Amino acid sequence: MRIFGLSFKVIKTLLTTQYAYMLEYRIEIALWALSGVLPFIMFSLWSQNDVGNTFGLNDIGLARYFLSAFLVRQFSVVWVVFSFEEDSLSGRLSPYLLQPLHPLLRYVAAHLAEQATRLPFALAIAITFFILNPSSFWIPSLPQVFLAYLSTHLAFSIAFLLQSLVAALCFWTEKSSALERLIFVPYLFLSGLLVPLAAFPSNVLKVAMLTPFPYLINFPAKILSGMTVDIFNGFLAQILWISILIPSVNILWKFGVKRYTAMGA
Amino acid sequence: MPGFKGTLKHFFDRKTFEVHAVTDVSFKITRGEIVGFLGANGAGKTTLLKMMCGLIHPSRGLVDVCGFSPQRRQTAFLKEITLVMGQKQQLIWDLPPMDSFYVNAAVYGLADFEAKERINELADMLEIGEELTRPVRKLSLGQRMKAELLVALLHKPSVLFLDEPTLGLDVNAQARVRSFLSEYNKKTGATILLTSHYMADITALCPRVICIHKGNLFYDGDLDSLANSLSPSREVKVELKNPCSRDQFDKYGEIQDFNDRFISLLVSRDKLTEIISNLLTNFDIIDLEISDPPIDQLIGELFIKGEVN
Amino acid sequence: MYRYFKTIRLFWSTAFASQLEYQLNFLIELLAMLGTLLGSVFILSLFFTGGRQLGDWTWESALVIQGVYTFLDGLTNALLRPNLTEIVNYVREGTLDYVLLKPIDSQFWLSVKKFSFAGLPEIILGLSIVFWASIQTGSSFSIYSLSVFIISLFIGFIILYSVWFLIAASSIWFVKTWNATEVLRALLAAGRYPISAYPIILRFIFTLVLPVAFLTTFPAEAILGDLKLHILFFGLMLSSVFFVLSRLFWKFALRHYTSASS
Structure with a gap:
């Protein structure tokens, strides 16, 4: 079995070493x-001030939404630009570029391993939330869980690709992580992290729906919390963004590497 | 693969334990001396140096530098000493060294004119000039080290602690740092204590060496007698005009290597002159070479043996 | 004392010189700051849709809090973040040794070494919002309310500094404290909203445990003339306690550093 041109064995080794590292x-x-x-x-602000009613959201729905937003965020956090900047400044990038493995895939493995490490802590926080707000407890249906899982991964992919675009700028400027703030x-x-959209x-x-951001938190969180959501269009938008971003990252990356090797750094 | 249980276990299982880096080391250094500290990696040289400048507190025992107890790091003491670490720099990376100099001058309470005078004086000694107005990141390693020395000496310290001051420098730059240090010592009478991996630093600068092995002191004395006691013999290589037989050389020393016209002998130090003059009179010699076994090799052997003869 | 002033002057002028090399950074910070402010005011406005209030704060007075938050955030970006996040590097690279051997207070050195001028616009903008919004509420300034405001801002800053420094100082043990700082920053974001808008437990926590209330709500009350004197007094004591704690903890951390480091 091969994924992205990598054998299963390579993937497994990458993931297990990264997990051990994490x-x-x-x-x-x-x-x-x-x-x-x-x-x-x-959430505490929303429920304390009874803001939800204005927008037709009840407290339990809000609690579930914010918890879902928290969970989605936990598993779509991306930090590739920071790792990449550190690696390129410290010169670790050069050996990476020589290996028959796209450097970005190494970071993907690191992110996935980090998510696995984070899982118990995220669950612990979620359980604490339920203990404090017992009325909000719910068990999403199996299809809901599956769709939320899928859309969270897609959200992670979008976020990762977006940040890879910025990371590729490391080839041109020394401090591209500063640009990350602009994203x-x-x-x-x-994204819907602070309020439901x-x-x-x-x-x-x-305007917001024209950007990729609502698909990073709001869409998966809505699925998980059981709010009504246009599933078909949501996934379509996620896939669309990914299919725009992949070639962009590829092109920028190629130019970057060319420049990097030309400089002989 | 460790699972969640493993995670939790590691989470709480972070033990600390005491390590004795240096034990039973006792010595006295007089003003104006240059002393080299020798030892393998991890022998405790750096620990010792840091103890003397007050960065590490000894768990037992007493350190006294210029009448101060270093670990209290009183202002008066700090103004007397300086520390230079070859692998760590204190200059501001993006700016010319000159800016760092004035920051340090302010910290040490030097007036501007004083600082200026001092910078000029040291720059002359270090043979560095307009480089001081270029950003540090654009300087070569050698230039950077000179600037590091300058910033460290700005406040006229009387005791210099140098940890690997020539690390990574090329041979020429090393030599220049060495000659500067020796000149500085002669001019100001400052005491210099240094560690180095390069034996050349030690042989060129330090009449006295202190050897540390596994945290223990096992040699304190002058370098020559250390070399003598480490290796009582020297290697003599001879190239002959005409081929000779091997047994003709047996009486001069232990034969290391022999082929026709090239002979390599181990000769004991005290008989060296006598044997060489004998060789020169008895044979038709084209070339002759006397060499010390390299001292770092000797020191290396010493650390393996763990004792001095 | 003069030596310390001169040192700060040289620290900051060298910081200015080295930042001139990265002017793009300045622009990015400015854009990010404006975006953040715009977004925060927008989110805040959502709480007021349909003519409601947040806690017992009106829209204009809640804007004063946003202003104070922006001001403190500017100070954070100018002074706290560049310096306190650097402590980790001093420890990791061993250059802390150089700092400890300087005849100057090491906590002072580590806290004021840098100054990021990109934080200045945010500081100015924050103060402008404070004054603009409090005029909108119809309150008038007096020497008294202004001086109480300044004192309470000072209290807030000292508390913020001390808590942050406590976390940064723990990098002597844990090399990666970056994440602990992130937790702090996440919790501090609560300061964008008036303390009375939170549930009672959080109000308690944000007043006494992690005194977010002293950072933004109380200074805002001060400029609006609503701050009770006993709270100001309590704030003075609390900030002194936090500050002394940060110094004691640093001394303790250094004792560990100097007894165990290699």
Whole structure:
């Protein structure tokens, strides 16, 4: 079996070594999982001030939405630009470029391994949330879980590709991680991490839906929390974004590597 | 593959334990001396150096530098000493060294004119000039080291702790750093304590060496007698005009290598002159070479043996 | 004392010189800052749709809080982030040794070595919002309310600094404290909204455990003339406690560093 031209064995080795590596940083990863509490802070504001009613959302629905947003975020967090910048500045990139393995795939493996390490901590936080808000407890149906799982992975892919675009700029500028902030800011406000997009005024919503950001949190979170959602169009949009981003990353990457090797760095 | 249970176990299982880097080391250094610290990697040289400048507190025992207890790091003490680590730099990467100099001058409470004078003086000694106005990242390793030395010596310290000051430098740059240090020592009477992996640094600079092995001191004395005691013999290589037989050379020393016209002998130090003059009178010699077994090789052997003869 | 002032001056002028090399960064920070502010005000406005209030705060007075938050965020970006995130590198690269051998307070050195000028626009913009929004609420300034405001901002900054420094100082043990800082930043984001808008448990936590209330809500109350004096007094004590704690912890951390490092 081959995926992306890689044999199953290579994939397995990559994932297990990365997992072992990530386990070394479990405390950091636990803290990182904890740093995703923003949706809970927002939830406490929404429920305390009874804002949901204005937008036709009840407290239980909101609780489930924000918890889902938290979980989706946990498994779609991307940091490739930071790793990549560090590797390219420290010169570790050169040997990577010589190997018969696209360097980006190495980072994909690292992300997946990190997600596996994060899983227990994310679950622990979710359980704590249920203990504090017992009424919001729910068990999503199997199809819901499956679709949410799928769309979270797609969300991760979009986020990863977006950041890879910025990462590829490392070939040109020394501090491309600063550029990441320019993606993070619209992500923060348009993804649905802070409010369900349903609360947006319709004209803002229209603009937001033209960006990839709502498909990173809002769409998967809605599926998982059991809100009504246009599943077909959502997946279509996710796949569309991925199919736009893959060739873009490829092209930018190729030019970047050419420049990098020309500089003899 | 460790699962969740493994994760939890590691999570709580972070033990710490005490390591004795240096034990039973005792010595005295007088003002103006240059002392080299020798030892294999991890022998405790750096630990010792850091103890003397107050960066590591000894769990037992006493350190006294210029009448101060280093670990208290009092201002008066800190103004007396300086530390240079070859592999760590304190200059601001993006800016010319000059900017770092003035920052340090302010920290040490030097007035601007004082700092300026001092910078000029040291720059002359180090033979460095306009490089000081170029960003550090654009300097060569050798230039950077000179600038590091300059910034470290700005406040006229009387005790210099140097940890691998020539690390990574090419042979010429190493030699220049060495000659600077020896000149600085002569000019100012500053005490210099250094560790180095390059024996050339030690042989050129340090009349006295202190050897550390596994945290213990096992030699303290001058370098020559260390070399003597380590290797009582020297190697003499002779090239002859005409081929000779092997047994003619037996009486001069232990034959290392023999083929026709090339002979290599191990000769004991005290008989060296006598044997060489004998060789020269008895044979028709084209070329003659006397060499010490390289001292780092000797030191290496010493650390393996763990004792001095 | 003069030596410390001169040192700061040289620290910051060299920082300025080295940032001139990265002017693009300045532009990016500016854009990110404007985007963040725009987004936050937008999210805040959602709480007020249909003429409701947040806690007992009106739209204009809640904007004052956004202003204070922006101001503190600017200070964070200018001073705290560049310096305190650097401590990890000092430890990892061993250059902390150089700092410890300087005849100057090491906590001082590590806290003020850098100054990121990209934070300045945010500081100015934050203050402008504070004043603009509080005029909109119809409140008038007096010498008294202004001085209480300044004192409470100072309290907020000292608390923020001390908590952050405590976390950064733990990098002596754990080399990667970056994530702990992220947790702090995530929790501090709660300061964008008035403390009275939170459920009672969180109000308690954000006042006494992680005193977010002292960072934004109380300074905003101060400029609006609503801050009770006993809270100001309590804030002074709390910030002193936090500050002393940060110094004691640093001393303790250094004792560990100097007894175990290699």
